[in-house]
Amino acid sequence: MVSQAQDPPQSMGSTNVVFRTETRFDPSYLKTPPGMMKATVVVLNLLGFICIQSSAFWSNGRGVYFNIVAHLGLWFSGILLLLYLFHVVEKYHNFMWLKVEMIACGILTFLNLIASTIVVAFGSAAYSAAGFFGYLAMVVYGFDTFFKARAIKEGELAQGTRVPAKQVHVTTPPAMP
Structure with a gap:
């Protein structure tokens, strides 16, 4: 007879995702890395345009x-940025926010590379300054693309909270006859 070693009790756990579906203004998003990147590229694009x-x-x-x-x-x-600040992304959490952002940031990285290169090659001082801001925006969009790809790979949420829920298993002795 083959003796089976008793396996230690396994703890089972799961995670619950908590979404608050009401819209609300939350300026703390600007202190997160994605919020800072979005605010930075808004300013850089505006400066290049000016x-x-x-x-x-x-x-x-x-x-x-x-x-x-x-x-x-x-x-x-x-x-x-406005959608994240007002938690609209969390309200419509079923949409593929991270994937859309990753693709758009990748495209904007490439477009900023082309646009900045052609304006810097023109030779005007204002065009060179715009190209500088465009290159900075390109770098920030590139980092954002990388971070979004990593977040998708790790199964992160665009906005919302994962709450670990542990289940406790209690072993009771058999009843007395």
Whole structure:
């Protein structure tokens, strides 16, 4: 007869996800790394746009393309920042927020690389300043893309709380006859 070693009791645990579905303003999101990155790219895109618009060559095709990319980034990141600040992302938690953000940030990284390179190559001081802000935005979008990909891989939530719930198993002795 084969003797079976008794396995130690296993603790079973699970995690519960808690979503608060009411919208509320929460400025503490700006202190998190994703919040700081979104606020940073909003400012960088705005500064790049101002540099191009203040140039004498604002209507040049290179400047127009840079402004289109800056506006895309400004509107995308600005709207997402507002959605996170008001917990709309948590309210609509079934949507693939992290995946959409990762793809959009990856595209904006590439677009900022192209836009910044062509305005820096133009040679105007205002265009070079805009290119500098565009390159900084490109780096921040690149980091954001990386962090979003890692969050997706680890199964993180876009917004919400995971609460570990432990189940306690109690072993009772057999009843007396």
